[in-house]
Amino acid sequence: MPEQQITLTIDEEGSITAKTSGFKGASCLEALEELLGDTTGIIQVKTTDEYHQKQAVQCSETIKLRN
């Protein structure tokens, strides 16, 4: 069964860096939106090559938020 994984790293100041894997296309952004939608202060979104592959089975993406 496919697995979706999000790794959240909360730094010493409470900023969050999120990295996803196992999502199809833009669904990784939607998953992060669901998870961190209330969090404000997104300062960086970096998509990977996998994100742009239409038939990609997996994508990974990092997103960084500042509280």
Place this chain on the structure above:
Amino acid sequence: MSAVIKTTTPFTIKEVLFSALARLGAEPVLVTAENINTFRQQSNVAIDDIITNRRDYNGLQLFCFNGDVWQLQHDQDEYATRIVSATQKKYQSVSRFLSELNVAYQGCYLIHLENIAELERQRIEQERIDRVEATRQQAIAKAKAQGYSVKEKHIQGKIQLVLTRSV
């Protein structure tokens, strides 16, 4: 005729004054509703005054707050002066005493500022800890609500949450 006068640093902070008096061995005592009756004397004593162990004709010399600064109340002629203490004996003139108190007050004021800075540093640090913890708890709660299992690690002062779910 000319004159030069020098005043002390205005004694504005009660805690600093109290510390400075203690440093000089003036054995300060804060007058409260509970102990005021032990200070009945010729000069008026009120709650919140700071009594010293310096006695003169009017009784124990004390500091009272006039709304701006703490002022020493004492007999102008410094008549019948002595120190009321088990350990201190030598009475110094008011001017000498205030001069030494001035130096002690300035030293205690610096410590007071350091204490304030330390308290502020602790407050900011606690805010940071609370912020991180709130972020962690919120992330875990939302992840679990969305069907993720959560594994937590602590790496170099950072919290890593690995959220996994099967689809």
